[in-house]
Amino acid sequence: MNLDIVGFWNECGGKLLYTDFWQIEDALDYGTYFMTHWHKDSENKLTGIKYALFIMEGIDGNLIYYLLHPEAIKHRMSGLQYGDADHVWFQTEMLENTPLELPLQRLMFSGVWPLKINLTRCREDNVISTYEKWMNHDCQIVKPYQHLEYEFHSNLYAVTKTHLYIPSENEGEYFKVPKSSFDGFDRIQITDNVGTMVMNGKTYLAFDEFMLYIITSKSELKKYEIERVNCIE
Numbered sequence: 001m002n003l004d005i006v007g008f009w010n011e012c013g014g015k016l017l018y019t020d021f022w023q024i025e026d027a028l029d030y031g032t033y034f035m036t037h038w039h040k041d042s043e044n045k046l047t048g049i050k051y052a053l054f055i056m057e058g059i060d061g062n063l064i065y066y067l068l069h070p071e072a073i074k075h076r077m078s079g080l081q082y083g084d085a086d087h088v089w090f091q092t093e094m095l096e097n098t099p100l101e102l103p104l105q106r107l108m109f110s111g112v113w114p115l116k117i118n119l120t121r122c123r124e125d126n127v128i129s130t131y132e133k134w135m136n137h138d139c140q141i142v143k144p145y146q147h148l149e150y151e152f153h154s155n156l157y158a159v160t161k162t163h164l165y166i167p168s169e170n171e172g173e174y175f176k177v178p179k180s181s182f183d184g185f186d187r188i189q190i191t192d193n194v195g196t197m198v199m200n201g202k203t204y205l206a207f208d209e210f211m212l213y214i215i216t217s218k219s220e221l222k223k224y225e226i227e228r229v230n231c232i233e
Contacts, residue, residue: 001031001055001063004098008122008131016127022119023131024053029154031055035067038135046139050149058091065090065104070145073199077213088113150199152206158232159190165232166196166205168216174229175205175216181224184210 010021019040033053052068072086090104102119158165164177179185197206
C-alpha cells in the first residue's frame with residue numbers, strides 16, 4: 001500500500017517541542033519505506049536508527065504497518081527467529097493518500113515497543129529547517145546500526161524447470177541458481193520474495209522465506225553451483 005508519507009514527523013503535533021523526530025524515506029519497492037528515528041542529546045549528538053517499514057491493507061480495511069529493526073536482518077542471516085525487539089506490527093484506520101497524522105496503534109503484546117506512536121507530519125518551515133541543520137552540519141551523527149542498513153531488490157527475473165535467474169550488478173547478466181542447490185527452491189514462484197540485497201558494501205542473493213542469504217563471492221557461488229550468465233536457458 002503506497003502512501004505519500006515521505007518527510008519529517010514527530011510526536012509533538014508537528015511543533016519543535018522535543019528533540020526526537022522521525023524521518024520517512026521511500027524505499028525501492030511498492031509500499032515499502034525507510035523510517036529513521038532520530039534523537040538529539042545534550043551533547044549535540046544526533047543518534048539515528050533506520051527501520052524498514054512495510055505498509056499493507058488488512059482484511060478488515062485497516063492499514064497494517066510492519067516495522068523491522070536493522071538487527072532483524074542480522075538475526076535472519078544467522079538462522080535465528082525474530083525476537084520481540086526485532087519487529088512490531090501497528091495499525092491505523094484507512095487513511096487518505098497524503099495523511100497529516102499517523103496514529104499508530106500496536107497490534108500485539110510487546111515488552112519493548114510502545115502501545116501507541118502518534119505521529120504528526122511536520123509542515124512548518126522552521127521545524128523542517130531545524131531538523132535539516134541538525135542532520136547536515138549542526139550535530140555529530142551517530143548511527144549505531146549503519147553497518148546493518150541494507151537495500152533489498154525483489155527482482156527474481158525468471159523461473160525455469162531447473163533454475164532461478166536473478167539479475168546481477170552487471171547489465172544483461174544474471175545469477176543462474178540451480179533449484180537443486182537448496183531444499184525448497186523447486187517451490188519458488190516468480191512472485192516470491194527473492195532478489196538481491198546490498199549491505200555494508202556486499203551483495204547477497206536473498207531468499208528471505210528460507211532465511212538464506214548467499215554472498216556473491218566466487219567461493220560462495222561455487223558452493224551453491226551458481227553461475228553468472230548472459231542469457232536465460
